[in-house]
Structures are given as structure tokens and as C-alpha cells.
Amino acid sequence: MxxxxxxxxxxxxxxxxxxxxxxxxxxxxxxxxxxxxxxxxxxxxxxxxxxxxxxxxxxxxxxxxxxxxxxxxxxxxxxxxxxLGYIFQDYNLFEDLTVYDNLYIYLTLSSDLNKSKINELIRNSLDEVGLLSKIKSKAKLLSGGERQRVALARTLLLPRxxxxxxxxxxxxxxxxxxxxxxxxxxxxxxxxxxxxxxxxxxxxxxxxxxxxxxxxxxxxx
Structure with a gap:
């Protein structure tokens, strides 16, 4: 290797x-x-x-x-x-945006995928970290652990x-x-x-x- x-x-x-x-x-x-x-x-x-x-x-x-x-x-x-992917200690999330919007912005900056594929990737990554139920929640309303898992989901969106x-x-x-x-x-x-x-x-x-x-x-x- x-x-x-x-x-x-x-x-x-x-x-x-x-x-x-x-x-x-x-x-x-x-x-x-x-x-x-x-x-x-x-x-x-x-x-x-x-x-x-x-x-x-x-x-x-x-x-x-x-x-x-x-x-x-x-x-x-x-x-x-x-x-490259980076799971930050301080999350680096937009506090006033929803979990979905945080991941959507990241994907639109990192790829040229269509919206259907973006939605699929977001749901899959949130499901993998156990946060699919929080997809419409604002980041500022999440616990510290949940924010950390959103940061992890962001890293999982695309191959790295x-x-x-x-x-x-x-x-x-x-x-x-x-x-x-x-x-x-x-x-x-x-x-x-x-x-x-x-x-x-x-x-x-x-x-x-x-x-x-x-x-x-x-x-x-």
C-alpha cells in the first residue's frame, strides 16, 4: 500500500x-x-x-x-x-441553520451533484451516525454530542x-x-x-x- x-x-x-x-x-x-x-x-x-x-x-x-x-x-x-475530511473539535457548524442545510451547503461547495443525489447522501450519512431524526433541527438546538455527530456525518458525505x-x-x-x-x-x-x-x-x-x-x-x- x-x-x-x-x-x-x-x-x-x-x-x-x-x-x-x-x-x-x-x-x-x-x-x-x-x-x-x-x-x-x-x-x-x-x-x-x-x-x-x-x-x-x-x-x-x-x-x-x-x-x-x-x-x-x-x-x-x-x-x-x-x-480531505476534517472532524473539528469545535464542530464548525452554522448555528442558525438546520442540520440538513449545514450538510447541503458543504456538498454544494464540494461537488456538482444534483439535488436528488445530495438528498440521498445527506440522509445516508445522518442515518449512519444516528441523527436522521434531527435533519430539520437547527444546529444551535443540538447537544454537544449531536453536533459532533453532525460534523462526522459531514465527513462521511463523500469519499475521502x-x-x-x-x-x-x-x-x-x-x-x-x-x-x-x-x-x-x-x-x-x-x-x-x-x-x-x-x-x-x-x-x-x-x-x-x-x-x-x-x-x-x-x-x-
């Missing part, structure tokens, strides 16, 4: 504080990588840089065999829309080569955490690579690789 992501010499500082120092790792198409570490050690920063939401100070990121620095802005946006998950079990209960494990396993079976940042030991048995981020250094456990 080929590498979907290679990171070399990644470094990031904020003023005088070095958050990431010479970080390196490789991830194959169907691998799950777990990153652990204390709060504030730069785990979310690492995800943001690898997903092109933030720029590093130094280093290179090779996605699907090509250095991201060689892409222009439009090409990077196409990768973000068509190949690489998915980033930032503390995906932070706001969901044990039952839904187990469902999340099953969904990640299904993604892996479809050759989707996943990088998970979490304090939760539930992912230890799921991960192919476990890393610890401490003092800016990423070390494999």
Missing part, C-alpha cells in the same frame, strides 16, 4: 515558543494514526498544518506523492474539497483519501464512541487514511500507529 502522506522536518513556532520541531512521519492509504499528548502540546496545530489550514515555518508535506508546495491556491482548494479527527469523542457518550469506532473501521476498509488526535484510550486498539507529541517532538510509541 502506498503512502498517502509524508511529513518531513515540520517546524512551527509562535513568537518564542516552538510548538512543533522537526516532526516526521509517514501514513499509508488504509492506516489509522493516533496522536496523543497533553493539552497545548501542538496536536491540533499539527492537524491544521497537514490539512493546509495553517502554514508551517519549515518542512515539507507530501500528499499522494506530490509536495503541497508545488500546488497553486486553486489546486490546494480542490484537494481540501475533494480529498485522508480524514483528520480532532478529539472526536470529546462530546459523545460511550455508546456513540463505539459507533464512531465502527465508522472509522469502515473508512479504513475503503482505503481511507485517518489521523486521530485524542486523549481517549478507546482508539489505542484501533490505531496502526500511536505517537506521542511532547515538547514539540513526535515520537512513535
Amino acid at each position: 502506498v503512502n498517502i502522506l509524508k511529513v518531513r522536518g515540520l517546524t512551527k513556532s509562535y513568537e518564542d515558543h516552538t510548538v512543533l520541531e522537526n516532526v516526521e512521519f509517514e501514513l499509508k492509504q488504509n492506516e489509522i494514526m493516533l496522536i496523543k499528548g497533553r493539552s497545548g502540546t501542538g496536536k491540533s496545530t499539527l492537524l491544521n498544518i497537514c490539512s493546509m489550514l495553517e502554514n508551517p515555518d519549515a518542512g515539507e508535506i507530501i500528499f499522494d506523492g506530490k509536495n503541497l508546495d508545488s500546488y497553486d491556491h486553486k489546486e490546494k482548494q480542490d484537494i481540501l474539497r475533494n480529498h 483519501k485522508l480524514v483528520f479527527a480532532d478529539e472526536p469523542t470529546a462530546n459523545i457518550d460511550e455508546e456513540n464512541s463505539a459507533k464512531l469506532i465502527n465508522i472509522f473501521n469502515k473508512l479504513k476498509d475503503k482505503n481511507t487514511a485517518i489521523i486521530i488526535v485524542s486523549h481517549d484510550d478507546i482508539f489505542d486498539s484501533l490505531a496502526d500507529k500511536i505517537y506521542l507529541l511532547e515538547g514539540g517532538k513526535l515520537c512513535q510509541k
Whole structure:
């Protein structure tokens, strides 16, 4: 299986504080990588840089065999829309819109599907995370766990080569955490690579690789 992501010499500082120092790792198409570490050690920063939401100070990121620095802005946006998924810790939902509208907007920005296909994908993804009954509910009326599952449903709408998950079990209960494990396993079976940042030991048995981020250094456990 080929590498979907290679990171070399990644470094990031904020003023005088070095958050990431010479970080390196490789991830194959169907691998799950777990990153652990204390709060504030730069785990979310690492995800943001690898997903092109933030720029590093130094280093290179090779996605699907090509250095991201060689892409222009439009090409990077196409990768973000068509190949990467991100389950954000803070959900990133439009609070005053319904669950359906949140997913509809995402799909119309990420694809040129007709409305019938969009409706099918939305219903299927919400059903998979157990939220089909909330399709007409406004995001601001959902619990934290429900919002997290909407964010997961958004990621499941379209096939992805690489998915980033930032503390995906932070706001969901044990039952839904187990469902999340099953969904990640299904993604892996479809050759989707996943990088998970979490304090939760539930992912230890799921991960192919476990890393610890401490003092800016990423070390494999």
C-alpha cells in the first residue's frame, strides 16, 4: 500500500515558543494514526498544518506523492474539497441553520451533484451516525454530542483519501464512541487514511500507529 502522506522536518513556532520541531512521519492509504499528548502540546496545530489550514515555518508535506508546495491556491482548494475530511473539535457548524442545510451547503461547495443525489447522501450519512431524526433541527438546538455527530456525518458525505479527527469523542457518550469506532473501521476498509488526535484510550486498539507529541517532538510509541 502506498503512502498517502509524508511529513518531513515540520517546524512551527509562535513568537518564542516552538510548538512543533522537526516532526516526521509517514501514513499509508488504509492506516489509522493516533496522536496523543497533553493539552497545548501542538496536536491540533499539527492537524491544521497537514490539512493546509495553517502554514508551517519549515518542512515539507507530501500528499499522494506530490509536495503541497508545488500546488497553486486553486489546486490546494480542490484537494481540501475533494480529498480531505476534517472532524473539528469545535464542530464548525452554522448555528442558525438546520442540520440538513449545514450538510447541503458543504456538498454544494464540494461537488456538482444534483439535488436528488445530495438528498440521498445527506440522509445516508445522518442515518449512519444516528441523527436522521434531527435533519430539520437547527444546529444551535443540538447537544454537544449531536453536533459532533453532525460534523462526522459531514465527513462521511463523500469519499475521502485522508480524514483528520480532532478529539472526536470529546462530546459523545460511550455508546456513540463505539459507533464512531465502527465508522472509522469502515473508512479504513475503503482505503481511507485517518489521523486521530485524542486523549481517549478507546482508539489505542484501533490505531496502526500511536505517537506521542511532547515538547514539540513526535515520537512513535
